[in-house]
Amino acid sequence: MTCQEYWNTMPELGGDGGEEAAAHVRECAPCAAALSNHGALSAGLRGVAAEWGKLKAPGRVEGALLAAFRGQAGLASPPPARRWWNPVLAWAAAAVVVAGAFLLFAGRVRQPQTPAQASAGTEASAMDWSALLPADVASDTAAGDFIPLPNADQLPQDEDLNVVRVEVPRSAMIALGYSVRADRASERVRADVLMGSDGLARAVRFLDE
Amino acid sequence: MTETPAETDDELLLRMRSGDEQAFSDLYRRRQAAIYRFALHMSGSAATAEDVIQEVFLALIRDDCGYDPERGTLAGYLFGIARKQVLRQLERRRTDVALDGDGDDAVLPQPAASADQLAILTRREGIAALRRAVQTLPPRYREVVVLCDLEEVDYTEAAFVLSCPVGTVRSRLHRARALLLEKLYQEHHPRLGALDPAGSAI
Numbered sequence: 448m449t450c451q452e453y454w455n456t457m458p459e460l461g462g463d464g465g466e467e468a469a470a471h472v473r474e475c476a477p478c479a480a481a482l483s484n485h486g487a488l489s490a491g492l493r494g495v496a497a498e499w500g501k502l503k504a505p506g507r508v509e510g511a512l513l514a515a516f517r518g519q520a521g522l523a524s525p526p527p528a529r530r531w532w533n534p535v536l537a538w539a540a541a542a543v544v545v546a547g548a549f550l551l552f553a554g555r556v557r558q559p560q561t562p563a564q565a566s567a568g569t570e571a572s573a574m575d576w577s578a579l580l581p582a583d584v585a586s587d588t589a590a591g592d593f594i595p596l597p598n599a600d601q602l603p604q605d606e607d608l609n610v611v612r613v614e615v616p617r618s619a620m621i622a623l624g625y626s627v628r629a630d631r632a633s634e635r636v637r638a639d640v641l642m643g644s645d646g647l648a649r650a651v652r653f654l655d656e
Numbered sequence: 657m658t659e660t661p662a663e664t665d666d667e668l669l670l671r672m673r674s675g676d677e678q679a680f681s682d683l684y685r686r687r688q689a690a691i692y693r694f695a696l697h698m699s700g701s702a703a704t705a706e707d708v709i710q711e712v713f714l715a716l717i718r719d720d721c722g723y724d725p726e727r728g729t730l731a732g733y734l735f736g737i738a739r740k741q742v743l744r745q746l747e748r749r750r751t752d753v754a755l756d757g758d759g760d761d762a763v764l765p766q767p768a769a770s771a772d773q774l775a776i777l778t779r780r781e782g783i784a785a786l787r788r789a790v791q792t793l794p795p796r797y798r799e800v801v802v803l804c805d806l807e808e809v810d811y812t813e814a815a816f817v818l819s820c821p822v823g824t825v826r827s828r829l830h831r832a833r834a835l836l837l838e839k840l841y842q843e844h845h846p847r848l849g850a851l852d853p854a855g856s857a858i
Contacts, residue, residue, distance in 0.1 A: 454830075457830060484837050485833060485837070488786075488833055488836060488837055488840075489805075491782060491783060491786045492786065492801070492805040492806060494782070494783040494786070495783050495786055495787050495790070495806060496805070496806045496807070496808070498783055498787075499693055499696075499697070499787075499806070500693075502689065502692065502693050502696065503688060503689035503692055503693075504688045504689070504691075504692040504705070504706060504709045505706060508688070508706060508709055508710055509681070509684055509685075509688070511710065512680075512684060512710065512713050512714065512717070513677065513680070513681065515714060515717055516672075516677060516680045516717050517677065519717045519718070520675040520677070
């Protein structure tokens with residue numbers, strides 16, 4: 448076996464060594480020295496691999512990729528926690544603004560308080576609003592049920608209730624759990640807002656769903 | 657849903673394709689380190705390696721990523737994308753150190769480095785010198801050393817990654833190792849120059 452033939456038996460060249468190769472390296476000092484060098488190199492490379500073996504990509508990469516994955520898969524990110532007072536304030540603000548105009552031009556639709564209504568006050572928070580409403584409003588079959596606004600049951604119920612019909616952007620329905628298409632978010636929809644004597648909105652229903 | 661030990665890359669990929677975020681996360685955690693190290697060894701830059709790992713997994717996220725299990729493993733496919741990305745970056749930076757010719761099939765001279773010099777390869781400073789030597793190899797030799805010697809990818813998979821025959825992987829690896837020995841020898845004996853096959857300076 449020549450030196451060239453011997454090196455052709457190296458594993459990376461597809462050779463399997465064997466007895467003939469072993470015999471050559473015993474007899475050929477240069478090949479024996481070169482083989483020793485290769486052994487040292489292999490050990491050194493194993494050292495590099497071990498030293499760098501624990502390296503990994505920074506954690507921020509995974510976060511960015513997960514966000515990209517969610518976007519590609521159409522998965523929504525976890526929604527931020529809803530604050531109960533956002534819809535209350537929004538509806539209250541809308542109601543207060545519209546109430547003044549309504550009272551001026553359409554007249555007040557106050558329902559005289561009766562003992563029955565007063566006792567029904569606590570039940571009103573359980574969505575039984577119809578008993579407290581003016582007859583013409585309560586019988587409006589085109590309208591849906593009143594939806595109590597968050598924290599409405601924390602407010603006093605033993606006062607007169609007024610119903611104010613308003614127009615609001617359809618996007619306001621999102622706060623109450625309705626799904627609204629983006630292209631219709633700016634449309635105006637009619638809504639009845641049930642207002643307490645303190646001017647705060649208690650419930651709302653939409654007439655144009 | 658959590659990853660089970662028996663779950664293969666392809667099974668995770670299938671779940672991932674159906675929108676399972678946990679499957680993507682499991683796949684990423686299983687494969688990212690080796691791909692990142694490959695890019696780091698190849699580029700010598702942590703920033704580049706970070707860019708590469710992002711590109712690799714973004715490619716996997718895309719529906720038309722082109723992975724075909726009939727042609728090779730998912731790990732090989734990921735290494736392949738990483739390689740293309742790294743080579744593109746290297747081309748842009750043009751930081752390659754030109755060494756010698758390319759002749760893949762040539763059997764290099766076997767430098768007769770001294771025993772005491774090679775003995776230090778397993779010590780810390782020796783490992784650092786060897787790592788520097790790897791990073792100054794031409795890319796076509798560097799990538800086989802990184803894949804086969806540092807990441808222990810087998811020759812068949814390396815051939816898939818490099819899009820070349822297994823025989824080419826073997827010959828490039830043999831030549832790469834010889835180049836490394838020569839570079840280490842020259843680092844310790846700068847005045848002696850190149851070596852002939854018998855190991856004596858010429």
